[in-house]
Structures are given as structure tokens and as C-alpha cells.
Amino acid sequence: MESPWDELTLAFSRTSMFPFFDIAHYLVSLMAMKRQPGAVTVAWKNPFSSWFTAMLHCFGGGILSCILLAEPPVRFLANNTNILLASSIWYIIFFCPCDLVCQAYSFLPVQLLAAGMKEVTRTWKIVGGVTHANSYYKNGWIVMIAIGWARGAGGTIITNFEQLIKGTWKPEADEWLKMSYPSKVTLLGSVMFTFQHTKHLAISKHNLMFFYTVFLVATKITMMLTETSTVSFAPFEDALGRMLFGCHQRFSPRVKKNETKSNGTGSSTSKPTADASDKLKKKHSKKTE
Numbered sequence: 001m002e003s004p005w006d007e008l009t010l011a012f013s014r015t016s017m018f019p020f021f022d023i024a025h026y027l028v029s030l031m032a033m034k035r036q037p038g039a040v041t042v043a044w045k046n047p048f049s050s051w052f053t054a055m056l057h058c059f060g061g062g063i064l065s066c067i068l069l070a071e072p073p074v075r076f077l078a079n080n081t082n083i084l085l086a087s088s089i090w091y092i093i094f095f096c097p098c099d100l101v102c103q104a105y106s107f108l109p110v111q112l113l114a115a116g117m118k119e120v121t122r123t124w125k126i127v128g129g130v131t132h133a134n135s136y137y138k139n140g141w142i143v144m145i146a147i148g149w150a151r152g153a154g155g156t157i158i159t160n161f162e163q164l165i166k167g168t169w170k171p172e173a174d175e176w177l178k179m180s181y182p183s184k185v186t187l188l189g190s191v192m193f194t195f196q197h198t199k200h201l202a203i204s205k206h207n208l209m210f211f212y213t214v215f216l217v218a219t220k221i222t223m224m225l226t227e228t229s230t231v232s233f234a235p236f237e238d239a240l241g242r243m244l245f246g247c248h249q250r251f252s253p254r255v256k257k258n259e260t261k262s263n264g265t266g267s268s269t270s271k272p273t274a275d276a277s278d279k280l281k282k283k284h285s286k287k288t289e
Contacts, residue, residue, distance in 0.1 A: 006206075012213075013206035017124050022082065024117035026089045029057040029155070031105055034093055043094040054090040055083070056162050060155030065129055065147050069136060112221055119216040123209055126152040126186060130193045141194050148190030153183045181231055185216065 002010070015021075033039055033054060043050035056063070059076040066073045077083060092101050104110060129151030133144040150157075163170075179187075189212055195201040196208050219231055 006204075009204075009206040009210040013209045015120075017121050018082070019085065021117050021121050021124075022085065023089065024114045025121045026058050026086045027093075027105070028114050028118045030054055030086075030090055030093050031102070033057050034102070040094065050094065051087065051090060053159075053162055055086065056158050057155060058086045060158035061125055061129075061151045061153065063158055064150040064154030065132070068147060068150055069133070108224075112224060115220050115224060116217045119220050120213055122152050122182075122186060122216060123189065123213045126189045126193055127205070127209060130190065130197055134197060139198050141198055144194040144197065145187075145190045148193060149183075149187045152190065153186035156180065156183065181229075181233075184233055185219070185231075189216075 017025075039050070039053075042053075055076075059082075062076050063073050066075055096102075105114070126148045129148040130144045132151075133140070133147035137143045192201060192208060192212065193205075196203060196205055201208070223229070223231060
């Protein structure tokens with residue numbers, strides 16, 4: 001006999017993402033694309049290029065996971081319903097008369113609702129990626145973590161590749177070099193769902209999905225209400241860095257102190273040599289006189 005809590009979490013884990021949650025995901029992704037400089041001009045001058053970029057924003061995680069598993073990267077095009085749905089949202093966002101869609105999206109409650117629903121889809125993508133990788137590599141937890149992370153947050157990597165082709169790629173903003181908050185929290189979720197799938201985490205999948213989704217939605221809404229672009233993992237990262245690489249951090253200040261001391265002695269020794277050369281010049285001038 002299942003408890004009411006288990007029935008609630010089970011019903012939540014069986015919620016279908018199509019169509020409402022998928023619409024929210026496409027809407028948030030394409031509105032972020034439209035805010036990029038020059039995106040509207042490209043849509044009017046070259047609609048096919050804009051549409052292709054929009055598909056990368058909407059299905060980038062699935063494309064990257066297919067590449068990592070040596071599957072056809074164009075497999076997402078086989079889902080005609082989702083392609084038509086994403087294409088319709090792209091069209092009304094960029095070509096709607098009087099820009100009505102963007103005006104409606106400018107209301108904060110609409111943005112909060114859409115962003116929260118998009119975070120729900122992130123959980124489902126991570127779980128789907130972990131399960132899909134396990135079908136190829138039984139209990140290959142590194143592969144499962146990588147595919148879960150790619151499915152949930154790989155869209156940023158694919159869009160960086162698209163920017164590289166267009167010539168607008170900025171190396172300092174690359175996701176591999178400087179991971180954003182969505183990438184970090186997705187990686188954390190992929191690790192947790194992988195450990196749960198391999199029976200190393202003593203919690204049921206539907207309960208973990210519920211708690212992780214609540215964390216994602218609450219964090220995202222808090223970030224939007226407080227107008228902060230990210231949630232810092234700096235305390236956890238610093239503690240982990242001190243545990244794993246503490247020796248380097250311990251000796252690096254001493255190296256800096258030695259460098260400053262050597263610089264100070266170098267400047268002091270240079271002054272006597274300069275004074276000695278001046279005295280020699282004066283003596284030589286007196287002899288010539």
C-alpha cells in the first residue's frame with residue numbers, strides 16, 4: 001500500500017512534457033535568442049539561418065548527446081510534431097505583428113511561469129539521458145553522467161559551435177572554460193541521477209526527481225525575483241579545491257612573497273651601482289680637466 005506522498009511523487013514523475021512544458025522550453029530558449037544583438041536583423045534578412053539557429057537552441061542538448069553516443073545528430077528532425085511546434089513558436093516570436101508575443105512575455109508572472117516549466121523539462125532531460133546511456137553502456141557511470149549532462153545543458157555547447165561558424169564566437173565565454181550556473185547544476189543533477197540509477201544513492205527515482213525539480217524551480221524563481229544572474233557555488237568549489245589541490249594553494253603565497261623580496265633587493269642593489277658609475281664619471285671628468 002503506497003502512501004499519499006509516494007502517489008504524489010509517482011504522478012509527478014509520470015507527467016508528460018508535451019505540449020505545455022515543451023512550449024515553455026521553446027519559448028524561453030527562443031526569447032533568449034531574440035535578445036542577442038543582431039538576431040532580429042538576421043531573421044528578416046536570412047530566415048533559414050535564423051530558423052536553424054533556433055532549432056539548435058531548442059534541441060541542442062539532444063544533438064550533443066547523439067554526437068557523444070555516435071548516433072545521427074539529425075535524429076531530432078524525425079520528431080515532426082516537436083519540430084513544427086518549435087518552428088511555430090520561432091515564427092510568432094520573430095514575425096508576429098506589433099510584436100505581441102514579446103509584449104505578453106514582458107510581464108513578470110508570465111516569465112516566472114515559463115522559466116519554472118522550463119526547469120521541469122531539465123530534470124526530464126537529465127533522467128532521459130542517463131537512462132539512454134545505460135542502455136548502451138550498462139552501469140558505465142561516467143558515460144551516464146556525461147550524456148545526462150549533455151542532454152540537460154548541452155545546448156550552450158552547440159550554440160557556441162554555431163557562433164564559431166558565424167565568426168561571433170568569444171573564447172573567454174566558452175562553456176568548457178567557464179561553466180555557467182545551468183551547466184553546473186545540471187552536472188550535479190546528472191551525478192545524482194546516475195548514482196541513483198546504479199543503486200549507490202538510497203532514494204527512489206520519483207522522489208529524487210521531485211526534490212531536484214523543486215530545487216531547480218525555486219532557485220530559478222529566486223534568481224529572477226532578486227535579479228541575480230547566477231547562484232554561486234564558490235563555497236563548495238573552494239572547499240573541494242582545498243581538499244584536492246590544497247598544497248598548491250598553500251605554497252603559492254610563499255612564492256609571491258619571495259618574488260616581491262627579490263624585486264625589492266634588486267631595486268636596492270641597482271641604486272649603488274648607479275651611484276658608483278656617477279662617481280667614476282666625475283673622477284674621469286676631473287682628470288681630463
